[in-house]
Amino acid sequence: MKIKLMTVYVDDQEKALNFYTKVLGFVKKADFSNGPYRWLTVVSSEEPDGTELQLAKNDNPAAKAYQEALFQQGQPAVMFHTSDVQADYDRMTARGAEFTMPPTDVTASKIASLKDTCGNLIQLTQLMRY
Known part of the structure; x- marks a missing residue:
């Protein structure tokens, strides 16, 4: 069993696609519409056949409430693994990313948090040991 998709x-969605591709460095995997519905996913450029991240419109009241509650509590909506948080921080800052926490050492890892411009916080995590 594998994890193939996360939402x-x-x-x-257009602003999200711009952020997740141009700032984070992911690549668009799927993008098609059926009426007002748009299915949009991105993947890591390092794993083009890896887990897809769906950038889903929060037009469902439950989805919007969930997204807003996580953001207000300072909880990341998604966490990404990196081998070098500082390098990614520097690269993303140069591309206009707004970090809410710079690279910070915590137990067994280094983390940083940033806003995705679409209502979410993202956490970058570098494990200090595998």
């Missing part, structure tokens, strides 16, 4: 709710 993050966004308030604007």
Whole structure:
């Protein structure tokens, strides 16, 4: 069994696509519409056949409430693993990312948090040992 898809709710799919590709460095995997519905996913450029992240419109009241509650509590909607948090922080900051926490050492890892411009917090995690 594998994890193939994860969903993050966004308030604007086009803005999310721009952020997740141009700032984070992911690549678009799927993008098609059926009426007002848009199926949009991105993947890591390092694993083009890996787990997809669906950028789903938060037009469902439950999705919107969930997204807003996580953000207000300072909880990340999604966490990404990196081998070098500081390098990613520097790269993303140069591309206009707004970090809420710079790279910080915590128990057995280094983490940083940033806003995705679409209503979510993202956590970057570098494990200090595997």
